[in-house]
Amino acid sequence: MTLNDVAIIGGGASGTTTAFHLANRGKKICLLEKDKDSTLRNCGGGMSAAVQNWFPFELNPIVDEVIKKVEFTWCLSDKVVAELSGASPFWIVKRENLDSFLLNKAINAGCILITSFNVIKIEKHSKIWKVTALDGRQIEAKAIVIADGSNSPWPKTFNLGPKRQHHASTFSVRIQGRGSLKKETARFEFGLVNNGFAWAFPLNDEVNIGIGTFLNNKDSISTNKILESLLPDLGFKTSDVIGQSGKLRVWNGHSNLNKDGIILVGDAASLCDPFLAEGLRPALMSGFEAAKILDYWLEGKVDNLNGYTEIMRRNWGNSMAWGKRISQVFYRFPKVGYKLGVKRPTAPKRIAQILSGEMSYEDIAKRVINRLLFSNLHL
Numbered sequence: 001m002t003l004n005d006v007a008i009i010g011g012g013a014s015g016t017t018t019a020f021h022l023a024n025r026g027k028k029i030c031l032l033e034k035d036k037d038s039t040l041r042n043c044g045g046g047m048s049a050a051v052q053n054w055f056p057f058e059l060n061p062i063v064d065e066v067i068k069k070v071e072f073t074w075c076l077s078d079k080v081v082a083e084l085s086g087a088s089p090f091w092i093v094k095r096e097n098l099d100s101f102l103l104n105k106a107i108n109a110g111c112i113l114i115t116s117f118n119v120i121k122i123e124k125h126s127k128i129w130k131v132t133a134l135d136g137r138q139i140e141a142k143a144i145v146i147a148d149g150s151n152s153p154w155p156k157t158f159n160l161g162p163k164r165q166h167h168a169s170t171f172s173v174r175i176q177g178r179g180s181l182k183k184e185t186a187r188f189e190f191g192l193v194n195n196g197f198a199w200a201f202p203l204n205d206e207v208n209i210g211i212g213t214f215l216n217n218k219d220s221i222s223t224n225k226i227l228e229s230l231l232p233d234l235g236f237k238t239s240d241v242i243g244q245s246g247k248l249r250v251w252n253g254h255s256n257l258n259k260d261g262i263i264l265v266g267d268a269a270s271l272c273d274p275f276l277a278e279g280l281r282p283a284l285m286s287g288f289e290a291a292k293i294l295d296y297w298l299e300g301k302v303d304n305l306n307g308y309t310e311i312m313r314r315n316w317g318n319s320m321a322w323g324k325r326i327s328q329v330f331y332r333f334p335k336v337g338y339k340l341g342v343k344r345p346t347a348p349k350r351i352a353q354i355l356s357g358e359m360s361y362e363d364i365a366k367r368v369i370n371r372l373l374f375s376n377l378h379l
């Protein structure tokens with residue numbers, strides 16, 4: 001059996017990003033994916049153009065729409081419009097296109113893809129990891145990257161990630177045509193969805209419509225009721241909508257994302273934003289950072305992978321800690337949240353800056369605290 005430098009489990013956004021960067025640095029990489037072919041993914045495909053920073057090639061070829069305007073509504077009225085005028089706009093991609101684009105880049109850089117490899121066992125024997133598939137095939141590697149998404153069992157097995165995992169409930173569907181959605185415009189609707197929001201993101205010839213709830217994930221979402229109101233408002237008929245439901249693991253506290261020779265990335269690492277469900281940016285960021293530290297570790301330049309947990313905490317977790325607080329308050333009191341958080345004169349600009357990645361929740365929270373302190377001093 002040949003020994004790989006790194007075996008990556010899962011060929012989604014985070015796994016393919018890690019695979020590309022490690023293969024591009026000359027490492028012997030195998031990517032283990034349980035599916036045979038790329039499948040339609042349950043994802044809105046909205047992401048900040050800032051993700052371009054983590055790639056040496058242009059992502060433009062797979063961008064369906066560049067969003068310049070975001071419309072927010074409360075129960076389909078009380079509209080607020082945010083212009084995304086910054087340097088980093090918001091992109092909408094078809095998820096299967098993003099994943100297969102990154103996968104091809106990884107393969108061209110030398111990564112070996114093994115499909116229909118459903119990982120059921122991961123063990124370590126004297127510094128070597130052995131990964132076993134359901135059909136009995138085995139792979140050996142010096143390090144493992146866990147990139148198998150929101151249902152990953154491995155964080156618990158290896159005592160990594162947050163102690164208590166938290167999941168958002170989601171539903172999404174792709175509908176042919178553009179309905180009444182304007183060009184270069186995305187839509188967020190808050191009042192119709194308990195503890196969450198609905199979105200409509202335009203693609204080339206389709207619209208991705210979805211619903212996410214973030215607090216009470218015990219009850220299923222009343223999808224039909226929401227779609228009955230939302231779809232006509234977006235210019236679509238309510239008939240024949242067959243979507244996908246799923247659980248999305250979201251950020252739930254700072255935690256260890258690595259041990260000796262093992263790293264969690266993307267949803268498996270619980271990185272997804274608990275307020276807006278932004279999971280692509282952290283998936284790509286974590287893939288980039290994981291590849292960097294694994295390369296140093298394999299080269300003997302660092303003797304552990306702890307720098308990965310530290311950098312993800314600094315560059316993502318600190319903002320998500322505020323995102324979680326904002327989510328808990330906003331979705332508990334959404335009407336007040338919409339009034340104070342979305343309808344304030346400066347809010348559209350701030351929301352645009354969050355979506356485009358120009359500002360973090362931490363930056364916003366610090367501004368608010370400063371404003372409160374400043375106004376108190378003048379009372």
Ligand SMILES: Cc1cc2nc3c(=O)[nH]c(=O)nc-3n(C[C@H](O)[C@H](O)[C@H](O)COP(=O)(O)OP(=O)(O)OC[C@H]3O[C@@H](n4cnc5c(N)ncnc54)[C@H](O)[C@@H]3O)c2cc1C
Pocket residue numbers: 009010011012013014015032033034035042043044045046047117118119120147148149150170171172210246247248265266267268272277278279280281283
């Ligand atoms: C409805 C919905 C809408 C969303 N919309 C957005 C959005 O608009 N913008 C945004 O930024 N984020 C969005 N997200 C979040 C985003 O989709 C995720 O954060 C992102 O997919 C994480 O990528 P990943 O590579 O970590 O995991 P995944 O994309 O889930 O990839 C995991 C991969 O691992 C494979 N795998 C699983 N188990 C095994 C196994 N045992 N063996 C081998 N392979 C395995 C899977 O087949 C899959 O290919 C949305 C999520 C949902 C559910």
